[in-house]
Amino acid sequence: MRRLTSGNAMHSYKTTxxxxxxxxxxxxxxxxxxxxxxxxxxxxxxxxxxxxQDVIYQTYASxxxxxxxxxxxxxxxxxxxxxxxxxxxxxxxxxxxRNSNLSQAxxxxxxxxxxxxxxxxxxxxxxxxVGYLLMQLPSNLLLTRVRPSLFLGITMAIWGVISACQAxxxxxxxxxxxxxxxxxxxxxxFPGAIMLMSSWYTRQELSHRIAWFxxxxxxxNAFGGLIGAGVLGNLDGAHGISGWRWLFxxxxxxxxxxxxxxxxxxxxxxxxxxxxxxxxxxxAQWRLIQDAGEADEARSNSLREALWLVFSDKRIYLFILLQxxxxxxxxxxxxxxxxxxxxxxxxxxxxxxxxxVWIATFMVSLLVTWSSGRTNDRSLHxxxxxxxxxxxxxxCTATTNIGxxxxxxFLMPMGAVSAYQxxxxxxxxxxPRPLVxxxxxIATANMIGNTASIYGSYMWPSSSGPRYIAGGGATAAIAxxxxxxxxxxxxxxxxxxxxxxxxxxxxxxGIRYIL
Numbered sequence: 001m002r003r004l005t006s007g008n009a010m011h012s013y014k015t016t017x018x019x020x021x022x023x024x025x026x027x028x029x030x031x032x033x034x035x036x037x038x039x040x041x042x043x044x045x046x047x048x049x050x051x052x053q054d055v056i057y058q059t060y061a062s063x064x065x066x067x068x069x070x071x072x073x074x075x076x077x078x079x080x081x082x083x084x085x086x087x088x089x090x091x092x093x094x095x096x097x098r099n100s101n102l103s104q105a106x107x108x109x110x111x112x113x114x115x116x117x118x119x120x121x122x123x124x125x126x127x128x129x130v131g132y133l134l135m136q137l138p139s140n141l142l143l144t145r146v147r148p149s150l151f152l153g154i155t156m157a158i159w160g161v162i163s164a165c166q167a168x169x170x171x172x173x174x175x176x177x178x179x180x181x182x183x184x185x186x187x188x189x190f191p192g193a194i195m196l197m198s199s200w201y202t203r204q205e206l207s208h209r210i211a212w213f214x215x216x217x218x219x220x221n222a223f224g225g226l227i228g229a230g231v232l233g234n235l236d237g238a239h240g241i242s243g244w245r246w247l248f249x250x251x252x253x254x255x256x257x258x259x260x261x262x263x264x265x266x267x268x269x270x271x272x273x274x275x276x277x278x279x280x281x282x283x284a285q286w287r288l289i290q291d292a293g294e295a296d297e298a299r300s301n302s303l304r305e306a307l308w309l310v311f312s313d314k315r316i317y318l319f320i321l322l323q324x325x326x327x328x329x330x331x332x333x334x335x336x337x338x339x340x341x342x343x344x345x346x347x348x349x350x351x352x353x354x355x356x357v358w359i360a361t362f363m364v365s366l367l368v369t370w371s372s373g374r375t376n377d378r379s380l381h382x383x384x385x386x387x388x389x390x391x392x393x394x395x396c397t398a399t400t401n402i403g404x405x406x407x408x409x410f411l412m413p414m415g416a417v418s419a420y421q422x423x424x425x426x427x428x429x430x431x432p433r434p435l436v437x438x439x440x441x442i443a444t445a446n447m448i449g450n451t452a453s454i455y456g457s458y459m460w461p462s463s464s465g466p467r468y469i470a471g472g473g474a475t476a477a478i479a480x481x482x483x484x485x486x487x488x489x490x491x492x493x494x495x496x497x498x499x500x501x502x503x504x505x506x507x508x509x510g511i512r513y514i515l
Contacts, residue, residue: 060286072287075280079200079267082275084212086266087193090156091216092223093255094189097163097182098128099217100224101251103337105244107347108232113242114172125334125457127176129450131183136447139188148196152189153263157256159185164252167245191443194428198438199269200284202291203429203514204373210428211369214421215362218413221333222358227251228337229351309437310444315492319427319441322485323449326423329389329479330416331456332471340409342466343402357410365418369425378426379490379515382419386483389415390476397472416479423486429514430493490515 063071102110106121116124143151162182169175193213201209228247236243267273270284310316332339336357341350372381392411395404424446431441459471493513500512 060283061290071283075276075284075287076205078275078280079284080209082265082267083197083200084209086262087197087213088216088219089258090152090189090262090266091193091213092220093156093251093258094159094186095217095220096224096251097159097255098186099334100220101163101228101247102179103334104224104228104232104351105247107228107337107341107350108236108244108247109242110244113244114169114175116172119458119461120172122457122461124172124175124179126454128179128183128186129453131180131185132187132450133183133447133454135184135187136191136443136450139192139443143188143192143195148192148268149263149266152192152196152266153259155185155188156259156262159189160252160255160259162252163255164249167241167248167252191446194424194442194446195438196268198428198442199288200267202287204291204376206373206425206429208366208370208373210425211365211418211421214417214424215365217333218358218362218365218417221336222355222362225337225351225354225358229348232351233348307440307444310431310440313431313441315430315489316441316444318485318489318492319430320445320448322482322489323420323423323427323445324452325478325482325485326416326420327449328452328456329386329475329482330413330420331453331459332412332475333417334453334457335460336409336413339396339460339468342468343406353406357413360410361413361417364414365421368418369421372422372425377515378422379486381422382426382486383483385415385419385422386479386486387415389413389419389479390483391415393472393476393479397467397469397476400467412475419482426489426514 102125110116111121139155159182162178162185166175166178166182169178194210197209197213198206227250231247231250232243235241235246238246241249267275270276270281270288273281276284337350337354340354340357341347343350343353345353368381368385372378388411392408392415395408396412399405424442427445428438428442431438459474460468461471464470493515496513497515
């Protein structure tokens with residue numbers, strides 16, 4: 001067995017005796033060709049493994065609160081340093097290649113060069129999500145069987161190549177095809193990254209870390225605007241290539257370069273990570289057991305069993321509707337430079353003044369998700385933020401005053417985008433274990449949720465500018481719906497917690513549903 005030996009604040013494991021040699025019958029003594037002998041042997045193995053896990057659990061559970069605080073701080077310092085920066089940069093480029101570069105290219109000569117008209121741009125935006133949805137669930141279940149760093153790194157390299165190849169399109173049809181396949185290979189990243197983080201962090205810690213991760217979208221919009229202004233303003237026509245083509249080339253090449261680094265830098269699961277010592281690996285898993293009753297294992301169940309685990313839990317339907325409505329309420333992101341341009345500024349100025357909006361959104365999202373994690377609340381934060389977004393939408397559609405509309409444009413993403421960061425954390429830690437159930441729940445909610453972007457892109461036709469009354473009014477109503485759904489889920493979880501308290505199950509399993 002393994003035992004904890006004290007010597008400092010840390011406790012290290014030392015192997016003394018192989019537990020299998022002591023507990024299991026010698027292999028030579030069994031006729032392993034007989035099925036009953038094999039079954040007996042494997043049953044003994046499972047009992048010994050479970051016994052060892054129980055000893056480890058009880059040993060850590062008996063440590064003082066001060067020891068746990070010190071151990072947690074030491075572990076999180078390592079995890080935050082190795083995991084978060086890599087995922088943030090990857091998601092920044094994911095969102096940049098998916099959304100920002102196309103919306104910025106539109107301010108160049110994209111539509112003119114490709115002879116686009118009417119709602120062609122809306123189609124180019126929405127077609128990406130058709131490919132995105134088709135690959136969502138299979139790719140996320142595959143992630144439980146393939147090393148995450150390798151799987152996510154390779155898909156990132158492929159989407160970077162496709163993004164750069166958009167520069168070579170000579171027709172609207174070519175753009176649509178490239179956008180479809182771009183969505184197909186981008187699909188594994190977002191739910192895969194959320195699932196990977198939920199394999200490292202407890203439910204209380206996850207919300208704030210997801211905020212840092214999802215901040216990549218706000219940073220992509222902020223830096224994308226600055227990059228777009230620089231490229232469209234200085235490279236348009238260089239070497240006979242239009243500025244919008246340079247935009248795709250430059251950003252796609254950056255993505256490919258970062259993807260090769262991510263394969264080496266992105267960590268996998270706690271039990272298989274080289275930069276943790278044996279004690280830290282075990283403690284990382286113990287924290288998940290303590291938080292949700294079960295540690296993650298890399299092996300997975302079948303697709304059928306995963307889907308059964310998810311859809312037999314009726315809460316998933318509420319969370320799917322919540323995530324779908326939330327994504328629909330922030331579809332203005334795909335048209336934000338065009339919406340801002342209605343203030344009367346030129347192309348370059350428009351791209352530059354979008355940056356402060358997204359930087360402010362980034363700062364607000366970090367604040368509210370920190371508060372959400374600290375107070376262990378999701379629903380009240382979501383409700384408050386969505387009401388902020390409602391106010392922003394109303395202001396933008398109710399007046400043509402430049403100052404008031406620009407203020408409203410700050411409120412729209414501050415509320416909707418920040419709330420979504422809390423929502424995706426809420427999904428992940430409402431279906432904590434086993435790993436395959438959480439993986440399927442995250443992928444399913446994200447997959448069905450993103451169908452909102454297929455038809456939501458038609459809410460903002462250019463013909464309805466400058467006030468976009470139809471799109472703004474519909475977005476305000478949807479944002480209010482998100483607030484109502486958050487309240488409903490809060491009530492459902494409250495009732496479930498009361499039943500757990502009555503049955504005295506919460507004290508045994510350690511699981512309570514976050515409100």
